[in-house]
Amino acid sequence: MQFTINRQAFIKALNDVSRAISSRTTIPILTNIKLVLNDEELILTGSNADISIETTIPQSDTSAQLVITQPGGITLPATFFTNIVKRLPADNMTLAIDGLRAAITSGASAFTINGQDVQNYPQLPEMEDVQSLSVSAAQLVDIISQTKISASTQESRPILTGIHLQLTGNSVKAVTTDSHRLSQRIVTLTGTDADVDADVIIPAKAFNELQSLLEGQDRVDIKLAANQAVFDLGHTTFYTRLLEGNYPETDRLIPTESTTAITIEASALLGAIDRASLLSHESRNNVVQLSLKNGAAVLTGNSQEVGQVKEELGAQTIDGDDLDISFNPDYVRDALRVFNGKSVDVKFTSNLRPFTLTPAGETDNKQLQLITPVRTF
Amino acid sequence: MQFTINRQAFIKALNDVSRAISSRTTIPILTNIKLVLNDEELILTGSNADISIETTIPQSDTSAQLVITQPGGITLPATFFTNIVKRLPADNMTLAIDGLRAAITSGASAFTINGQDVQNYPQLPEMEDVQSLSVSAAQLVDIISQTKISASTQESRPILTGIHLQLTGNSVKAVTTDSHRLSQRIVTLTGTDADVDADVIIPAKAFNELQSLLEGQDRVDIKLAANQAVFDLGHTTFYTRLLEGNYPETDRLIPTESTTAITIEASALLGAIDRASLLSHESRNNVVQLSLKNGAAVLTGNSQEVGQVKEELGAQTIDGDDLDISFNPDYVRDALRVFNGKSVDVKFTSNLRPFTLTPAGETDNKQLQLITPVRTF
Incomplete structure (x- = not known):
């Protein structure tokens, strides 16, 4: 195998397939990157047994400037090889394989590194009934x-x-x-x-x-x-x-009715949750309380050792029965982040039953986050 | 103690003194930040026993908008307190101390956190014969x-x-x-x-x-x-x-003469050293070889398990006796970085004696890096 290639295009392809490669694999050859060159294209493969990524650089890709001298294949240590390619001095580089040794040259720089036989690299499984x-x-x-x-x-x-x-x-x-x-x-x-x-x-x-x-x-x-x-x-x-x-x-886990509901900007609730979780993360149990009473929404956190926090929430609407409910603030934070700053409806049935977050005004559950409260009494 | 302050100005001061604070201290109170308020200014102190940083926010600093209600002092957990201040919702915040409890308020957000007595914080040593x-x-x-x-x-x-x-x-x-x-x-x-x-x-x-x-x-x-x-x-x-x-x-460690010298751009030598060290870092002993022979400078690295590297150096001048010398590439890399891309003179006496890097043409040793070679035979 021998080819010459534009280094930047090669680095892009190496980075793409390296996403699948883990240094913590139980199959040693999977720490390598697989390179196969035929008459028309260079194929790179990376895998961690669960996922595999394959990328092809065709001779017709003018930015890659691929010059194929001799088809063949090898597997090379992924991190070490990629780091070498990234630091080579010239715009182009040449890779030439002699047995299981790869000679890498670029400008006044020359490396020889040891690879492993491409035949020992696991095959991708066959696809049936696609x-x-x-x-x-x-x-x-x-x-x-x-x-x-x-x-x-x-x-x-x-x-x-x-x-x-x-x-x-x-x-x-x-x-x-x-x-x-x-x-x-x-x-x-x-x-x-x-x-x-x-x-x-x-x-x-x-x-x-x-x-x-x-x-x-x-x-x-x-x-x-x-x-x-x-x-x-x-x-x-x-x-x-x-x-x-x-x-x-x-x-069947998704509630079909609610007895208390608030509508609030996701970013306003997120800010209050973020602050309250500063305290709950220092506490033994990572829990905050939401109190909906007399048309006011208040988020609180309490820890004997660390202190207290109280956040008055500027909700747009608060409807239904009064409620005190406790939950893991990290779950609500993750849920609010996916609403990207829009307004959300938060709907409750009781302080022991899951509550839901949905885009304000939407009732079709096409975009729904559900969270189970924490029982604190 | 009670004051109101612009949050951004306070965060800047907290960040400055926090540089001295380590979570891995053997003196528990040093994980705290010390706050002392007098009639004119707020003084923040952080320390890890080896270094201490003190910063003062005077009432006259208009950007800090410091309003002093009641002088006093407390120490508060540095990371926890700083994170709270960073995430508070309003432009200003108020800190009020009641005993060893600090009430922090900003907009609709209110925290109460536990502090420690400022009297228990170590005093900075007295300075004599300054x-x-x-x-x-x-x-x-x-x-x-x-x-x-x-x-x-x-x-x-x-x-x-x-x-x-x-x-x-x-x-x-x-x-x-x-x-x-x-x-x-x-x-x-x-x-x-x-x-x-x-x-x-x-x-x-x-x-x-x-x-x-x-x-x-x-x-x-x-x-x-x-x-x-x-x-x-x-x-x-x-x-x-x-x-x-x-x-x-x-x-007495600095050589007064040399028998071999090269002049080279720091960045060119640095690039070659960086690449060669990719290989030496994978090897058991982190060593590269420099060969000066027949007017050519070649850097090489060799590892039975990993492979070889060879870098031809584009030196501006190569003078004196032929030489083969081995060294830790990390030491030369660190030394080259401080020359900021200028040309350097590298001067050798023998492959067992220290060699020096100095700015090209300068002989006063006002800016000198000296490295001991590695004996490889």
């Missing part, structure tokens, strides 16, 4: 960012670490819950005549890496198979395994 | 940044963790060495008729915090006593203890 759909990148980012906050980070119930996606026709329903809170987002896909019928659970942390790749992207082709999802972003392809099992039924 | 001088802040930063790199970070020989300052008339000689390398900077103070005679060792890490405070400063008044140095920056005063003991004699 369903396809095209999604706008902005809608996909919307669905992910509205739901990933409530995915569990505990491996005790692996299924809850995923985002549950139910696709029917051109409608997508996304749900996450860690059993303390729940996020739901329902959207009708735009710019597509997709007619799929699928029910999949995608690991939420896979989306952390996908979101970065989606920046500047217009549309994404998604392929869903029994155990894998593939996001095709043109020259870059993102693979993630699916979580196996049945996702819990969540519709 | 010598004073005025220094330009830019010259002080120059002296610090050219020397602190060679100060030891090991506590096995505490004296070597300091910067050795010898002041005679209006000349300052600053020296550091960790026994592997040495930095020396000699300057004639400008804009002062100082006539001091002092020999002090200031902990190098004290200067990390002082450097941040010096930004935007014009001149600094320095007071030196037997066991303490004080840097007066107007409304802010920086105190540091001095290191006790005799600093080793260093003049």
